[in-house]
Amino acid sequence: MTTDTALLGVGTAVTATSYSQPEVLDAFGITDPKVRSVFLNSAIERRNLTLPPQDAHGVRHSEEQGDLLDKHKALALEMGADALRSCLKEVGAELSDVRHLCCVTSTGLLTPGLSALLIRELGLDRHCSRSDIVGMGCNAGLNALGVVAGWSVAHPGELAVVLCVEACSAAYTVDGTMRTAVVNSLFGDGAAAVALRSDPDLTVRHDRTVAAPSVLKFASCVIPEAVDAMRYDWDREQSRFSFYLDPQIPYVVGAHAELVVDRLLADTGLRRSDIRHWLVHSGGKKVIDAVVVNLGLTRHDVRHTVGVLRDHGNVSSGSFLFSYERLLEEGVARPGDYGVLMTMGPGSTIETALIRW
Amino acid sequence: MEPLHTLEIDGSAPLSPAAVKAVAALCDRIEDRAGRGLVVVRVAGAPAGDRPGGFDVTLVTKWERALRRLERLPAPTVAVADGVCGGTALDVFLAADLRVATPDTRLLVPRDTTATWPGMAAYRLVQLAGVAGARRAVLFGRPIEAAEALALGIADEIVDDPKDVLVAAAELTDGLSGQEVAIRRQLLFDAATTGFEDALGAHLAACDRTLRQGAAKEAAAS
Numbered sequence: 001m002t003t004d005t006a007l008l009g010v011g012t013a014v015t016a017t018s019y020s021q022p023e024v025l026d027a028f029g030i031t032d033p034k035v036r037s038v039f040l041n042s043a044i045e046r047r048n049l050t051l052p053p054q055d056a057h058g059v060r061h062s063e064e065q066g067d068l069l070d071k072h073k074a075l076a077l078e079m080g081a082d083a084l085r086s087c088l089k090e091v092g093a094e095l096s097d098v099r100h101l102c103c104v105t106s107t108g109l110l111t112p113g114l115s116a117l118l119i120r121e122l123g124l125d126r127h128c129s130r131s132d133i134v135g136m137g138c139n140a141g142l143n144a145l146g147v148v149a150g151w152s153v154a155h156p157g158e159l160a161v162v163l164c165v166e167a168c169s170a171a172y173t174v175d176g177t178m179r180t181a182v183v184n185s186l187f188g189d190g191a192a193a194v195a196l197r198s199d200p201d202l203t204v205r206h207d208r209t210v211a212a213p214s215v216l217k218f219a220s221c222v223i224p225e226a227v228d229a230m231r232y233d234w235d236r237e238q239s240r241f242s243f244y245l246d247p248q249i250p251y252v253v254g255a256h257a258e259l260v261v262d263r264l265l266a267d268t269g270l271r272r273s274d275i276r277h278w279l280v281h282s283g284g285k286k287v288i289d290a291v292v293v294n295l296g297l298t299r300h301d302v303r304h305t306v307g308v309l310r311d312h313g314n315v316s317s318g319s320f321l322f323s324y325e326r327l328l329e330e331g332v333a334r335p336g337d338y339g340v341l342m343t344m345g346p347g348s349t350i351e352t353a354l355i356r357w
Numbered sequence: 358m359e360p361l362h363t364l365e366i367d368g369s370a371p372l373s374p375a376a377v378k379a380v381a382a383l384c385d386r387i388e389d390r391a392g393r394g395l396v397v398v399r400v401a402g403a404p405a406g407d408r409p410g411g412f413d414v415t416l417v418t419k420w421e422r423a424l425r426r427l428e429r430l431p432a433p434t435v436a437v438a439d440g441v442c443g444g445t446a447l448d449v450f451l452a453a454d455l456r457v458a459t460p461d462t463r464l465l466v467p468r469d470t471t472a473t474w475p476g477m478a479a480y481r482l483v484q485l486a487g488v489a490g491a492r493r494a495v496l497f498g499r500p501i502e503a504a505e506a507l508a509l510g511i512a513d514e515i516v517d518d519p520k521d522v523l524v525a526a527a528e529l530t531d532g533l534s535g536q537e538v539a540i541r542r543q544l545l546f547d548a549a550t551t552g553f554e555d556a557l558g559a560h561l562a563a564c565d566r567t568l569r570q571g572a573a574k575e576a577a578a579s
Contacts, residue, residue, distance in 0.1 A: 251565040271388045289558030
């Protein structure tokens with residue numbers, strides 16, 4: 001039990017256009033039955049995407065790497081600003097209240113990073129401290145939460161925000177292979193922000209109408225033997241970054257899920273059955289199944305994980321915050337309830353956090 | 358093999374925080390010793406009146422949560438019913454893996470003429486016996502006699518002396534990992550309510566779990 005940092009509130013944002021899976025297939029003119037089947041059996045109904053422009057025949061082609069980076073920057077700033085504003089509104093804070101801004105993204109590279117660009121764009125205090133977590137993938141939201149929880153403890157009473165911004169549309173390669181089909185069937189654009197504050201006087205947040213759970217503990221598990229299983233690296237043939245997902249990923253993640261959750265709960269006096277709320281990353285249908293089986297969760301436990309996957313696809317680092325937002329909207333969390341946040345991504349890694357309302 | 362833990366539920370007593378605590382304490386003990394063993398619950402008795410009272414739905418929620426935990430324990434569970442069995446006793450009976458009854462067992466479902474008390478017992482009855490099998494009990498509060506319970510699959514066995522069953526149950530479950538039983542049980546529950554395509558992922562994940570255990574053993578041996 002390390003911190004008394006509270007998650008004050010959350011906000012999410014997506015881009016304007018969402019597509020059903022058949023719409024995406026049609027947009028790219030994909031007819032290969034195998035590829036179509038990957039899209040249609042993904043447990044995803046809709047995703048927000050910014051597709052490449054259509055040519056004279058109405059077909060959308062792969063974009064150049066430079067165009068993709070421009071797209072990442074534009075979408076990330078737009079979604080990031082929306083998610084940040086919505087989060088601050090939720091917690092009743094102003095942009096000027098933000099003392100630390102940590103931006104997380106893996107779908108594009110920017111220097112200066114998103115934090116600096118957003119501070120300029122939104123007119124945040126120029127003295128706002130900042131950090132950027134780049135290239136860590138879907139698990140990175142929890143890596144950021146761990147770091148920023150530490151910052152919050154060192155700066156009691158000051159507002160910090162973790163902002164996960166993933167323009168997955170800017171990480172698309174369309175080449176007709178099964179490798180890209182798996183990736184292209186899965187990811188969607190989305191941003192999510194969560195505000196944190198460590199209050200020396202806990203009564204401050206107990207007066208709030210919005211329930212604010214404390215962040216108690218983190219546990220990580222890197223699986224170095226699966227280091228190449230999830231990667232976003234340079235594809236020389238395509239002359240662009242390309243994402244790769246090994247078919248074994250769901251099972252590798254499932255096999256290590258108990259290990260890291262046991263470690264998270266060790267010395268807390270908590271049993272797995274004491275955890276009332278599970279907020280698992282919407283990594284994909286098979287990943288969710290594997291985590292459910294190995295941790296003995298119910299379909300009810302992962303209802304938001306499954307719901308976010310269905311409505312948004314895998315929005316990478318911010319996915320678990322989309323689930324968290326839905327849990328808060330449900331209004332079922334009660335004081336004293338425990339929750340586990342769980343994300344997984346390249347490394348391969350599983351990140352977990354324990355929270356208590 | 359000796360039973361790991363036993364619990365007695367008196368269905369004639371009204372639902373109480375003590376009953377919730379008793380089930381939760383049993384679950385605590387089993388979960389803390391996840392592994393091998395058998396849980397035996399003896400249930401008997403039924404409420405005197407049709408309509409329960411003296412508590413609110415918060416307590417019912419806690420009770421149902423405790424039952425759900427019992428139903429998902431990392432250990433095989435056996436319930437032994439004796440005589441009339443209703444209320445909390447019926448609830449617990451239906452949540453066990455193996456359900457044994459004596460010949461004079463009667464499962465009593467509430468029969469209030471102007472109100473409904475289904476609990477999740479009604480749900481579990483339908484899961485076990487199907488809508489047709491459970492219809493008369495759930496709709497009209499018709500008691501289920503031991504022989505009928507056996508025919509419908511609500512009871513697994515009828516015996517004169519429950520002691521013999523416990524020995525047989527202990528043999529049946531001997532050496533089983535409780536955690537693996539919990540996984541099988543989950544697949545079983547989900548199979549009744551999930552389509553093939555949706556169930557496939559969970560079954561493959563369970564297969565992979567086994568394959569990895571085999572691989573780990575081989576690695577350890579080499």
